[in-house]
Amino acid sequence: MKGPKAASEAQLAALAAGRRKLTHVMCPRCSSEIAKGDMHWVGLCDPCATASYAEEEVARERHRCSRLAELLGRGRSAARTVFLDTETTGLEPSRDELLEVTLLDDEGRVLFSSLVKPTRQSAWPDAMSIHGISPADVAKAPGIDEIEPALRAVLSDVDLVVAYNAPFDAGFMPRALKPELTDKLACAMEAFALYCGIWLDDREDCKFHRLQIAATAAGHHWSGGAHRAQPDAEACRAVWRFLLDKQP
Secondary structure, X not given: OOOOOOOOHHHHHHHHHHHHHHHEXXXXXXXXXXXXXXXXXXXXXXXXXXXXXXXXXXXXXXXXXXXXXXXXXXXXXXXXXXXXXXXXXXXXXXXXXXXXXXXXXXXXXXXXXXXXXXXXXXXXXXXXXXXXXXXXHHOOOOOHHHHHHHHHHHHOOOOEEEEOOHHHHHHOOOHHHHHHHHOOEEEHHHHHXXXXXXXXXXXXXXXXXXXXXXXXXXXXXXXXXXXXXXXXXXXXXXXXXXXXXXXX
């Protein structure tokens, strides 16, 4: 009885190739074959993963600089800029209300500043613990509809409205003014985040910083306590001017 026929070289090579496919993969970037255990978690070999990260970092840095230049370019081209800050009963514009608003011109002069009496809420203990504005402070203040004409008069004559966390402040402005604000709004918090350039993977964007941190970096000296509309607007102006001076 004859024994089993020995495998040919071609068959042995095919068998080895099949076994290798179980233990090795091809890098989709450079087409090199590497052991599965040596494959980087992003699906590339280590050299290609390193190169890919470097390319992403370069592209991210280029995009950061472009965004910052575009944002500050609006500031340089604006003939008239104002600085906005608000204090509110909370953080949600759909639920909370305006308590105080200030607008400063580019020289730091007050164009408008007023406490505002809310129409729906009678107490805001959490917010009051931060800015100190009590229900008694606003009991005789004008309502938001009463201050709208004065705000409109200021905002209609400016090119740029800068605020620190601009979407938040704009969210509490009178509803009728929001369409006019949309094209004029610029965020100093976004600009400072881009200037610092601390990337956060979970946000896929640069880290935001509190106004106090940005104001310290700008060398700002507070005229009053933080978390009131006029001192915060002054700090926002200082940060914005610092960024305009720092960035070419």
